[in-house]
Amino acid sequence: MRQARSYLFVPGERPARFAKAAASGADAIVLDLEDAVGPGSKDAARAQVCDWLAAGGPGIVRINGADTPWLAQDLAALEAFPHVAVMVPKAEPEAVAHVAALLPGRPLLALVETVAGLAHLRETACHPAVTRLAFGNLDFGADARIPGVAEVLDPARFEIALASRLGGLPQPIEGVTVELSDPEALRDDIRRARLRGFGAKLCIHPSQVAPVNEGFAPTAGEIDWARRILAALAAAAGSVVQVDGKMVDRPLIDRARQILGDAEPAPA
CATH class of the missing domain: 1.10.10 (Arc Repressor Mutant, subunit A)
Known part of the structure; x- marks a missing residue:
């Protein structure tokens, strides 16, 4: 069976959107406890995500990073849901190993968002818990101090594609397209990502799901x-x-x- 093509983020503090995201046609929804949730809403978002999962709702959970005070609580909460995959932000070998040790047997999606993460990417890709790599293009560009998220970051994309192959992983997941009112920009990003060896894409709005599913499908x-x-x-x-x-x-x-x-x- 084919790998997922579309991963739709939904803020963990917006439970009213969970069911809508699940019905959007996305292959997977990502219940976000990290960037989409402000510091004062972390506890509430975590509780709402857990309520959704406890009721049988689907989703991958993006946890908070290793450099935050919320990671331990995220991991403790997810112990109750052994079937739920976890997206690890700012994925570097030490962070991935830490999550894997506390959630043994859990499939992990490693989100490459830092220069250090790219430098040690092959170690991350070969970790037995990692099931797929994703590119956090916005955060990576900021961390690398490189303006722009398109062709200028293609050397990083090349490394991610190679590391995925080295680790025996599916084709990686491209980062987000922030232009919501420009369908041609989304199509261009999909076309370029596919040519660079990517097989899926992160989405930030339900309107992006259908073009992503179509764009990564074989012609x-x-x-x-x-x-x-x-x-x-x-x-x-x-x-x-x-x-x-x-x-x-x-x-x-x-x-x-x-x-x-x-x-x-x-x-x-």
């Missing part, structure tokens, strides 16, 4: 090509295969299988 032409590759391979019975005048070798076969896997229905 009809890609699906047709993949089917013809595998059909020719099956018919060849071990002989050399050519499709569209090109010899079919292992990388093309792997790519064809990936495309058809990505074309499967969304995960439950």
Whole structure:
């Protein structure tokens, strides 16, 4: 079954939005206890997220960072929900190891948001608890003191894509697009991210979900090509295969299988 393409953030202090986010068509919702929640609302947000989870509501929980006074309470609260995945902000090896030790067996999404996180990324990607990498483009640009979040950060994206492959992880998750009134900006970001090896995107508004799901899906032409590759391979019975005048070798076969896997229905 294909990996999730769209991850929709919803503030943990806005419980009225939880069900709407879950019904938005996003493959996953991220119940945010970090950036979307002010210091004075952390306890209330945590309690509201726990109430939602206790009632069977879905969601990944973005916890507070290791450099904050709220992390310990977040982790203690999540012990009651062993099925819930956790997004680790400012993911660096020590922070990931700390969360994994206190929530053993928990799937972790590592959000790369700092220069130190990028410098030690391959260690993070190979941690057994980490199931996917995500790029926190806004925070990373600020930490790196690099203005802009588009092409100027592509070297970081390249490293994230490589680390994902090294760690045997799915294609990584692209960061957010903040322009909510510019659909073309979102489409451009999706197109560029896909070309750079990313397979999903963080969303900050429900209106972004459908374009993200569509933009990261294989095209009809890609699906047709993949089917013809595998059909020719099956018919060849071990002989050399050519499709569209090109010899079919292992990388093309792997790519064809990936495309058809990505074309499967969304995960439950």
